[in-house]
Every structure is written in structure tokens, then in C-alpha cells.
Amino acid sequence: MEVGRSLTRVDAFDKVTGRAKYTDDLHGEAILVARILHSTIANGVVRSMDISEAQAVPGVVKVLTCFDVPDIQYPTPGHPWSVEEAHQDVADRKLLAIRVRIYGDDIAVVVAENELAAQRGLEAIRVEYEEYPVCTTPEQAMAEGALPIHEEHPDNVLKHTLFNVITPGAAIKDVDEVFADPAYRVFEDHFDTQAVQHCHIENPVSYAYMEAGRIVVVSSTQIPHIVRRVIGQALGIGWGNIRVIKPYIGGGFGNKQEVLYEPLNAWITTQVGGRPVKLECTREETFQNTRSRHPIHFDLKAAVGPDMRLMARECRAVSNQGGYASHGHAIVANAVTGFRQTYPDVLAHRSEAWTVYTNLGSTGAMRGYGIPQCNFAGECMMDDIAREMGWDPLEFRLKNSMPLGYVDPTNGITCHSTGLRDCIRKGADFIRWRELREKYAHETGAIRRGVGMAVFSYKTGVWPISLETSSARIILNQDGTVQLQLGATEIGQGGDTVFSQMCAQAVGIPTEDVHIVSFQDTDTAPFDTGAYASRQTYVTGKAIKRAGEIFRDKVLDYAAELTDLDPGNLDIRGRDVVSTVSGAPVLRMADLAMEAFYSLQHCVHITAEATVQCKNNTFSFGCCFAEVEVDIPVGKVRVLRIVNVHDSGRLINPKLAEAQVHGGMSMGMGYALSEEMKYDDKGRLLNGNLLDYKLPTAMDHPEFHALFVETDDPSGPFGNKSLGEPPAIPVAGAIRNAVLQATGVGLRRLPMNPQRLVEAFTEAGLIEKVGD
Template sequence: MEVGRKLTRVDAVDKVTGRAYYTDDMGERPMLVAKVLHSTIANGFVKKIDVSAAAALDGVVKVVTCFDVPQIPYPTPGHPWSVEASHQDVCDRLMLTRRVRYYGDDIAAVVAEDEIIAQRALKRIRVEYEELPPLLTPEAAMTPGVTPIHQECPDNVLKHTVTNLPPKDCPEFSTVEEVLASPKFHRFEGHYDTQQVQHCHIENPISYAYMEHGRITVVSSTQIPHIVRRVVGQALGIPWGQVRVIKPYIGGGFGNKQEVLYEPLNAYLTTQVGGRAVKLELTREETFQNTRSRHPEHFDVEAAVDDDMRLMARSCRAVSNQGSYASHGHAIVANSVNGFRQIYADVLGHKSEAYTVYTNLPAPGAMRAYGIPQGAWAAECLMEDIAHAMGWDPYTFRLKNLMPEGYVDPTNGITCHSSGLKACMEKGAAFIGWDELRRAYQNQTGPIRRGVGMSVFVYKTGVWPISLETASARIVLNQDGTVQLSVGATEIGQGGDTVFCQMAAEAIGIPTEDVHIVSFQDTDITPFDTGAYASRQTYVTGMAIKKVGLQFRQKLLDYAAEVLDRPAEGLTIQNRAVCDASTGEVLRTLEEISQEAFYSFRRSVHITAEDTNQCKDNTFAFGCCFAQVEVDIPVGKVKILHLVNVHDSGKLINPALAEAQVHGGMSMGIGQALSEEMKFDSRGRLLNGNLLDYKMPTAMDHPELHALFVETDDPTGPFGNKALGEPPAIPVAPAIRAAILNATGVALNRLPMSPQYLVEQFTAAGLIGEGGKDHV
């Protein structure tokens, strides 16, 4: 069995020895260097740009401005294109813009012989603006009478949706509002906020572009090479076949590179300098300011519960600060409220409302788990607050209300085909000693206290039926009996190439070591795949690989049957050989069959298989997090003592990689919980766009991270597997928040739970200051 093996990553040696080639390691030398001029206002218009001094600088090859580039609006998110307009993304981007929508917007670009000359040239450009007041919050942007950030949205609301699931077969109540207002139930409300955070991948966005034979080639660190190809064609107004995109090894993305960032501008610039190679690499500050981030969202929520701990109804109103451009649009906050709804079963009804609002901040986009961390924060904070107020055990309260197996989402039809959530909770509670710690932490006093908390999550796998799910794979026989696997799906550091090889090996019946894969996608030659996002690749691409692997296996057995003059039905592949299916006798090695296939005078056949999988199913992954913390109340310091995630991701393809994925997601969750936040001044200028002032957690802030699994066998997964890549980041923040509540009795309603915020809340609660002398 190849699926389930703890194999070393297929790219491990090259990466740790430095032999792996990333975008900046490739290309002709020297290349021209492009740098972008960013606006110094957050809202307004470019009236005039004087580039004469910059263009006169020795070594400057070309200066282009927002008045020069094609005025073709294009979409940037990494979603599949659709022939149906309703499934197409918002086209609100230009390569360079006259209409400034955030501090740092792209208004001009310089191409020079080297980076120093390009930077000097930027300083010589003079810009005249017409400035408008910056609108930095959804409330400000929705104020009547303000100038629209995008003319097509006069109220600055990109989209507003309502989902109403009223009580069925219930003569007593006809609306969710009636349930929530009923004196028969306990009513609770909450107001919760999440912050804007950056992905902080190691490799900044980078690409280079050049032309040959009238076509543009873009080499880019991207999660979505086939989508980049399409968007470059759209932005330049040229046939998509005139664009070739190559994706080398990539130094992280986490969703930021699930967006077409500067590839269209880079492609345009090479056309302006005679097709010479132009490199466009962002600085860390530009990565913070000019790429994507996680959406800040505000939630107003309500719940009605009965005396038996059952959720009778809930409502959720979410407002998402979309910033300056649509990016992934309404999909993020829609996912947030969907996740809020799906995580628990409401007995009588549910209502949700979601707003996506343009503001004059850098535009957020996709980030690991795509809106679910925000929705889970609101859902889990509400559950914890209810349990705390009612004196209920939070574990038991959650257990009473979990999504049942067989659940079908009433809005999109996504079905819970398998669930190990209850077993995950049992395993996590036993690991951390839930009952013992809850008893031990009752009635604490003093300045330093301990607490234990938990949270749960649910996460769909892929994007069907909200969007298209399609992937192709190709397998080619080598002369030595090994195979080449080619996919358009992308390895972005998560171990995708390794599990792809394991899946192919499993389907064919050969060792994983005999499957060769190159971690470079080239849109000219690799099969089509929409890319790495939505935890979709082992589920969607995995099914394509299984499908093609089985076809290849059959073709190989059919040819062996000709060579051996025996029926194919009596043959099998094992131990690198074609064997008698009943006795296991080796009849020919795969190398011998391959040599025959390539070089036989009788009949030479180059054995290959290629096919497409359009996935029209989805399923839910589950899990939970348990956190034990120590809180130093006077200084607002939280120390994480123990942290464990337990996941139901179906069958694990590679348990070692699965554990690594969970550890990485937990680390991101710690940062979101306690320290990370993008800060802006009143002008909309980013204040901490670097890794010194932006407070990512270090090794000193981490406990030992524990990853546990409950394996289920999901009937829709190619090998019983389902989502894993994104879920580990979801439950950590609410689990830590619950542990702080358990320790101090103080409910924290916004992220990050930084020392400053904790001291404010502890002071307000009387734990610090005059009212807190007896306690600290």
C-alpha cells in the first residue's frame, strides 16, 4: 500500500541542499528590473505625472504611467473562469490606475538596467493628485454622500446577501426572529471582530517576463499558473494562447499567490522593451501593502437555547472590510457566514446576512481557510459565552449540537458523507486532561492563573458547487518501467508532489519511488488544473490521478497480455513486475515489458494515459483544538502551555506530511490569536509592513505542537481522503480565547488578544487597578 505510507518528501533533498530552483534562481542574466511607483494618498485621482527627469536618467529603459497602459479592467482572484457571467469574478483592476483607491496604489512603473537605477528613477517622478478623504472602515464607506470608491457601487457595498432558513413544520414559530425573541428559550447575543493579517510567506511575490516568437512567457511564483495565463491574456487584450506561464518551486503562498498579482504588468512591460526579460520582485513592505491579506470582519450574532443545551436558532450579521479592490469579492464573507451556520445544527432555524464593503485599505483576498477562521471565531466565541453564562461544560454543550452525519446544506447541497468529529473531541479531551483541568482551575485567585479551552471546526473540501472543479493528469511509461507523472496542480510547500506520486503509485500498483514528478508547471505542456487552493488538490486532482493511474495500469496489462499471450484479466502488477494474478508468479519485470513496448520490431507502443476529472461532489472535514494557557494578568501576557489539534481528514495519504501541515496551521493560528495585526494611520498608510514591527510569533511563543488524527473513510474521496491543508489554522484562536475565559472569567471579543487589549479588558473587569487589589 502506497497510500498511508510515511514517506520523505520527493523534493526534500533538493530543498534542503539548495538545489531547488525558485523563480529568482532562473532566467537569463542580467535581466532588466522593474519597480512600481505607489501613490502617497489613499483616495483620489492622479491629475498629472511628470516622468521626464526619470526617463532622462542613464540606465532607464522605459517609464510607463497609468495614462499609458491598456484600459482593460480584469479580475485578479484565482478562481476558474466560467462561460456563465454569474460565475465570473469582478473586473475592477487595471495594471496601473489613475483612480487611487488605497495608500500605495500602483500608478507608474520604471524599467531599468538594474535595481538601484530603477529606485533612483522612481524618486524623480512627480505626481499631482486630487485627494479625497480616506474611507477606512465599512461604516465610513457606507455613509450617504461619500464619493464611491468604484462608480459601479455607489454605496460602496460590493454585495449584500441574506440567507433565511425559517422554522419548518412548526406552528408556534414562523420566523427565526420569533424563535430568538421567545421567552421559552435563553437568548444570547455577541459582537466579535477579527483583524487584518498578512500571509508572511518566506518568498515575496516575484516574476520575470520575456518574449520569443511573438509570445509572452511569464515565470512566476504562483499557486495558479493556468489562471495567471488567462488573466494576463485578459489584461493585455490578447489571445490566451499567446501567453505561457511557468511555475518553478515556490517559497510559500497560503492563498496570497492564489491571486494574479503583478504578472499582467510584468507581461506588459516586456512588450514595451522589445521582449527583453524584465524581473519584477516585490519588497517585504510591498508584499504587505500591495498584495493580499486576511479580511477583517465584524459579527453581530444571536442565539436561542433551551434548557437541554440545544441550539434552537441562531442569526449572524457579518460585515467584511474588502479594502480597495474586489479580489475574491463576496466569496470570503459568504464562506464565513456559511461556516458559522454549518458548524452546528439549529433545531428550528437560522438567518445570516453578509456585507462586502469597499474601503480605502489594501485589498484582502484569499488566506488559509478562506473566511472560515473568521466565521469560526464568531461561532465558537458565542458557544463559549453561552456555556460560561449558563454554567454548562463547553465540551458537553458542543457535543449536543454538532453537525450530524448525513447533513445536507440547504443552500448549496454539500453533504456530510463522513464525520469523525465526536471521536476527535474525545481524543483531544483525553490528551489534554479536560475534566481534570476544568476541575483544577475553578475558583482561582492571584495575578497568574491557568485555564483550558476548546473549539471545533468544519471545513468543506474544494469549491463545488459554488465554482467549477476540474483537473487533469498525465502518466507516461519510461523505458525502465518507472513512470512520469504530470499535473497542472501545484506544489506550494505543502507536500502536494509527494502525495500525488503516492496516489499514482497506489493506482498503478508500483512503489512511489518509481513515480517521477517535476515540480514545475508549464502551461504549454502540463495538463490543465486550476491550482492550489480550497484544500482541493488531493481530493479533485487526486481523483484525476487515480482515474488516469487505473487507465494506465490497464493499458500496461493489456500490452503485457499481448507479449505473454495470456488474458489480461489473469494478470496483475506487483513488486515491479507483471505477475500471475492467482499465484503471484513473476512473468516479466516492468522494465522488460517497457523495453518491449518501446523497442519491439513486432509492435512498438508508447504507453500513456491522460484524462480529466470534473469533480461534482464535496464533503466536510472536521476537527477540534484544545488549549491550556497561563495568564499573567497585570501585564496581559498569555503563555500557551499545551496545544493540540485533532483532525478528521478522512484517510491520510502521508501521515508525516499531514502532521507537518497541522503544525504549520497551528502556528498561523497562534499568530492570529495573540499578536498579528496590520496597523494603519488615519491616512490609510500601513505602519508595520515589515517582519520587525509586524508581530509574528517566534519559537519562543510556541509550546510543543501536537497533531492527532481520527481517520474516517470518506466515500467521495479518491482514497477516502478529504481536506487537510487549510483546516489546522481555523480552531486555534477560539480555543486560546476559551482558555483565557476559563482562567480569568473575562470574555475577549476581538483579535488579536494582545497584551494591550488584555490589560484594557482586565482593567475594565476589575482584575487590575483599585477594583482588582484583592485578586492580583
């Protein structure tokens, strides 16, 4: 069995020794450098630009401005394309902007022989603007008299949706009837989450050149086939005229599921005679000009019965989108959907979601895709209700968690398997929940301890909201090993390793005999939409399994020809074709391969390729338990112990799964306690660097514990389901709820940094006010 083994990553040696080649390692020395001129206003219009001095700077090859680019608006998110216009992504960006919508918008580019000349060229450009008032919040943007940030949306509302769900058979017409019923306790509250950055190690970088009349772009991206499409749309050329190559990538977490600078770089090379051009974002540009996680304001309402059942809930979410649509309404819509799914209401549910343009930096996909935000709000409210009612928060969750067989009433996603209740019990036993809840029930003094929890559900992939498709190709080598070619991408998460294991399992050979092609090249790699939505082991896994089965059958047919045996009585086990009757080897794979390639009687090159359109989805589950120590006078939270327990179906590689969970827990801690992008009232980012942005370090972490409850999901290719994003989801809620138990103070805004904690503790009377 290859699936289920904790094998060493197939790329481990090259990465730890520095042999792995990333985008910036691959280009030659004779390459031009492009640097972008960013606006110094957040809202307005570029009226004129004087580039004469910049063009005279020694080493400057070309200066290109917002007045030179094609007049084409194009979409940037890494979604599957739709042939239905109504489901296509919002096209609201040009290669360079005359109409400025965020501080630091891209308005010109200098192409030079070296970095110094490019920088001097930028400094020599003179710009005149017509400046407009800046809106930094949805309330400002939707206020009467606010100027449209995009003419297509005069009220600055990108989209608004409303979902009303009444349980079949319920004797009510409206959720408000439940809230008005005196038999139920009604709770209301609001919560706010913040903008945070992905902080992947490798900044966005690409280089572009022309070859045989085509544009070639080498890029650090999660989605090479989608990059190819977006470049074609942005430049108004046929997609076949573009080739995209994706080498090893130094992290993405969703930020590289956006096509932001590859189209500009592709166009630049056409303006300099096809010469190679490198365009790399600085860390500051990565913060300001790529994407971040959406800040979302939640207003929640819940009606609870005396038997602990959630009878009805309401969620109103308003998302600050920033200046460009990016992934559009999808993220806040996913947030309110996720809020509904984890705890299906007995009678009714209402969700309302708003996505609003503002003049802040644009927000987009980040690990969890809206669910970390709604999970924080929802799990805080669960603890607040339990505290008010005198219930055990764990029992309250067990009472209301999604049951096996649940079908979402709006999109049909079905719970095919669940180990959530076992996850909760396993995590509670590990953290010693009941013992510590009792021990910390009445903490006093300046330093107090508490224990808290949060649970989550998360779907696997994007069906039926979007297309899910993938292809895989398997090729026999002369030595009996195989090549595995995919359009799916390794982005640091261990994808190449689990893909290799799944291929080996499907064919029947050792994983060591699978040679995966890690670099994706759109000229040769089978089509796949890429790494996002925790989809690849589920969707690409189906393609690998189908291709492996086809390949195996072809090998066995050829083996039957060579041995005069019935192919139905043959199988591949390890490095041999064996008889299923006797179990004895009848032919070595290496010998079969040599015969297939070089036989004078019947030479055949054995390959298999399969495409799947996945029309299914399923839920993964899990929980987080945290034990904390709170220093009240200084507002400091120290996480003492933390454990995540996950039901991700059958684990393909348990050791890699554990690593995924550890990484997600670290992101969740930063989200909970320290990370926040800070803007001034002009829309200017104030902490766009790794010094001022408070990313947690190794010194801030406790020992992470990752536990699993394995289920066998019938919809997964190997019983597996999503794991990539889920570990980051429940951590913030668990830490907040532990602080609540320790201090009696429940914060409603992230991050829970010292300033906010001191303010909350002072308001609660735990810290004495000084002066006025």
C-alpha cells in the first residue's frame, strides 16, 4: 500500500540542499529589469505624466505609462473560466491604471539594464493627479454622495446576496418568526476581522521573453494554465500564443492564485523587441499591491432552545474588498455559507452578504477563503451563548454539529463522511478539557489561565459553484518506472509527494518508481486549474487514479501478449507482473518495458492520459483546543498548549498531513494575536514590511500537536478529502474562547493584541483606569 505511508517528500533533498530551482534562479544574466511606478494617492485620475527625464537616465531602455497600455479590462482571480458570461469573473483592471483606485496603484513602468537605472528612472518621472476623497470603510463607500470607485458600480457595492432557508416541514414562513417566539432565547452580537498578508517567503516574480513569435512567461504561480488564459485576455491575443512555465514556488497561500503582474510583464517584452524582462515585487509591493485576507464585519443573531438546539440564526457580513474585485463576491459568500453549514439550524437560517469597493489595498484569496473570518465570529458566539446559558461549550457543539448525510439546502454539497464528534472527544481528552475547565473556572489575580475550543467544517474543492476538472498523464520508462505529468502544482505543501503516492497506488508500483515532473509548462502539462480550494488530492487524485488504472490495464494486456496468460489473471505488484492465481512473478516490469520499446515484433509506447470532471464535493471537519495564560495588566496572551484534530478522510501521507496542520496552526496564531495590516485615512499602508507587521516567530509558538480521526470518504479517490486550508481555520476562535474562560472578557475583534486586550480588560474593570 503506497497510500497511507509517511514517505519522505520527493523534493526534500533538492530543497534542503539548495539545488531546487525557483523562478529567479533560472533566467540568464542578460535580462532587463522592470520596475513599477506607484501612485501617491488612493483615489483619483492621472492627468499627465512627464517621462522625458526618465528616458534620459543612462541604462533606461523604455518607459511605458498608463496611457500606452491596451484599452482592455481583464479579470485577475485564479478561478476556472466560465463559458457563461453571468458566471465570469469581474474584469475591472488594466495593465496600468489611469483611474487610480488604491494608494500605490500601478501607473507606469521603467524597463532598464539594471535595478539601479530602473530605480533612477522611476524617481525622474513627474505625475499630475486629479485627487478624489478617499473611502477606507464600506460605510464611507456606501454613504450618500460617495464617488463611484468603479463606474460600473455607482453605489460601490460589487455584489449583495441574501439567502433564506426554511427547513422543510417547519411550520414557519420566516426566520423572524423564530426570533419572536418566547420559547427561545435570542442572542445578538457583532464581530470584526482584520486584513492580514500571506507572507510567503518568495515574493511574486516572473520573467518574460518572446520565442518563435510567442510570449513565454516563467512565473512563481499556483495556477499556470489560468495565468496563460488571463495573459491572453489582458493582451487581447490568442491563448495559444502564450506559454507559461511554473518552476518550484516559495509559497503562495492563495496570493499566487491571482494573475497580477504576469500580463504586464508579457506585454512589456513585446514592447522591447521580445528581450527577456524580469519583474519582481519587493516585500513592500507584495504587501501593498498584491492581495490580503478580507476584513469582514459580522452581525449575528441566534435563537436557542432550552435543549441546547440552535433553532434559527442570522448572519449579515460586510466585506471590505478594496480597490479591485479580485475574487469578487465569492469569499464573503463562502463565509456566510460556511457559517450556515457547520451547525445546521433546526428551523430556519438567513444570511446576507455584501462586498463593497473601497480605496484600501485589494483583498483576495487566502488560506481558508472566508472561513477563518466566519469561524471566528461563529465560534465566539457559540461560547458566548454557552457561557450565558451555563452550558458546557463542548456539549453545546456536539448537540448542534453537522450530521452524516447533511445536504446543504442551497448548493447540494453533501456530508458523505464525518468524524467530527470523534475529533472533539479526542481533542478534549488530549487537552484534559473537563479537568481544566473545572480548574480554571474561577481564576483570579493578575495572571490567569483558561482553556477554549473551536470546531469547523470545510468543503473540498469548488464544485458545484465552479468547474472542477483535472488531467493526468503516465508514461512508461525503459526501466519499468513511470513519468507522471500533471498540470496540478506543488507550491510547498507536498503535492508532488502525494501525487506520486497516488499514482503508485493506482498502478501497483513503489512510489520510488514514480518520477513526477514538478515544473508545469502549459505547452506540455495536462490541463489543471491549479492549487487552491484544498482540491488537488481530491480532484487531481481522481484523474491520477483513472490514468493509473488505464495504464495498468495497458501494461497487463501487453504482459498477457508476452506470456500467453489471461490478462484477467495478472496484476502489478511492486516491480513485477504477477499471477493472481499463484501469486508468483511472471515478468519483471523492467523487462516488459524494454520489450515494449524495442521489440521487433510489437513495439508499443505505453502511456495513459485521463481527464475527469469532478461533480462531487464533501466536507472535512476538525477542531482546535487551546490552553492559554493571560497577563492582564500588560494584555499579553501566552499560548501554553494547542492541539488541532482533523477528519480529512484517509490520509495519503500522515507525516505530510501533520506538517500541513502545524503550518496552519502557526498562521492561525498570528491571525489571533498579532497580525494586522494598518492603514491611515489616506489609504496608505503603514506596516507593509516584515519588521512592522507582527508575524509570529518560533519564539512565540508553543509545541504544536496534530491529531487525526481517519474516515473513508466514499467520494474521494482514495477515501481522502481536504486538508490544505482547514488547519488555519479554528485556531483564532479557540484562543479567544480560552481568554474568555480565563478572564470573563470575550473580545469581538481581531487581532487580540496587547492594546486591544488592555482596553477590553480596563472596560471590564479588571484594570484600574488612570486619569480621565
